[in-house]
Amino acid sequence: xxxxxxxxxxxxxxxxxxxxxxxxxxxxxxxxxxxxxxxxxxxxxxxxxxxxxxxxxxxxxxxxxxxxxxxxxxxx
Numbered sequence: 695x696x697x698x699x700x701x702x703x704x705x706x707x708x709x710x711x712x713x714x715x716x717x718x719x720x721x722x723x724x725x726x727x728x729x730x731x732x733x734x735x736x737x738x739x740x741x742x743x744x745x746x747x748x749x750x751x752x753x754x755x756x757x758x759x760x761x762x763x764x765x766x767x768x769x770x
Contacts, residue, residue, distance in 0.1 A: 710735065710743035712756065718746070735759050 708730040714722060725731060732740065735756075745760060747753050 707741040708732065708738075710740040711745075712743065712760070713746040713748070713752070714744070715746055735762075 709725070709732070711722070711731055711733045712735070714733070722731070732738070743760065745756065747756075
C-alpha cells in the first residue's frame with residue numbers, strides 16, 4: 695500500500711482516524727486490510743493517528759485530546 699509506505703507505517707498497527715473526508719474512503723478501505731483503524735478518540739492508545747482539520751477552531755477543539763490517545767512515540 696503506497697500511502698502507508700509514504701507514512702512509514704507497518705502492517706498490524708493500530709491507527710486513530712479523525713475527520714476523514716469522503717474523498718479519503720478509497721484509501722481507507724485499503725488501509726483496513728492491513729491496519730486496525732479506530733475512528734475517533736477513545737480510551738485505548740494507538741500507534742499513530744491521522745487527523746484532518748478544516749479550521750483553526752477544529753484544531754483548538756481536538757488537539758488537547760489527541761495526544762492522550764497515542765503511544766509514547768506516535769506519528770502525528
